Amino acid sequence: MELSGQRQKNLQLKDIKVNLVTSDRLYWKPSFAICERELLVDIDKKGSGTLRRRSLRIMKGLRDFFWGDEAENPDGLTSYHLKNILFLECERLPMDWQWERKLMGKRIMRMCERLLKHLTEKNLPQYFNRSMNLFKNKDTGALNRAARKLDKFTNDVKEKL
Numbered sequence: 001m002e003l004s005g006q007r008q009k010n011l012q013l014k015d016i017k018v019n020l021v022t023s024d025r026l027y028w029k030p031s032f033a034i035c036e037r038e039l040l041v042d043i044d045k046k047g048s049g050t051l052r053r054r055s056l057r058i059m060k061g062l063r064d065f066f067w068g069d070e071a072e073n074p075d076g077l078t079s080y081h082l083k084n085i086l087f088l089e090c091e092r093l094p095m096d097w098q099w100e101r102k103l104m105g106k107r108i109m110r111m112c113e114r115l116l117k118h119l120t121e122k123n124l125p126q127y128f129n130r131s132m133n134l135f136k137n138k139d140t141g142a143l144n145r146a147a148r149k150l151d152k153f154t155n156d157v158k159e160k161l
Contacts (some may be wrong), residue, residue, distance in 0.1 A: 032128040039087060050099040055107050056086045062112075067149045068142065076142030077119075081134055085115050087127040112154050119147035 044050045059082045068076050089111050093099065099107060118124040118135070122143060126132040135143060 032126070035128055036083065036087075039090075040083075043090070044099075045096075048096050049101065050096050051101055051104055051107075052086065052090060052099050055099070055104065055111065056082060058104075058108055059085070059111055059115075062108075062153070063146075066153050067146045076139060077115075077146045081124055082115070084124060084127045084134060085111050085118075088125075089114065091127075109154065109157065112150060116147060116150045116154060119143055119150065 040053065043052045044054075060079055063077055063082060089107065090099075093107075122133075122135050122140065124134040126134050
């Protein structure tokens with residue numbers, strides 16, 4: 001997506017209504033699922049050579065293999081957390097050339113470093129509502145274990161580079 005395309009997408013997202021969903025009988029919260037789906041629909045334009053969506057799949061695979069499987073521990077690191085990390089990185093690096101294959105390793109490492117920072121701080125802002133901490137009700141022990149494993153993983157990779 002070109003920078004102007006990203007701006008255009010942001011304008012489209014402003015027109016999408018946010019739904020309210022219930023998590024129990026008394027508590028309603030905003031759901032940004034439609035906005036998230038819209039962001040992901042054409043995150044990598046056909047023929048652009050960008051690999052944003054693939055980087056999310058790689059992050060999920062790394063999580064499952066190295067940092068703890070979501071199915072094993074749903075109170076820890078989830079796919080939703082990784083999707084928000086991707087959105088934050090796409091905002092920081094909006095140009096297509098920044099997501100080309102030759103930079104894939106750098107993008108993955110940067111996403112790992114960002115994730116580690118948020119795990120350490122126990123605060124991952126939701127992309128569309130930055131005041132919402134996605135780690136708020138997560139098991140602190142699970143997040144700490146994920147942080148330790150992620151720290152070891154990033155250090156091991158840096159040593160080999």
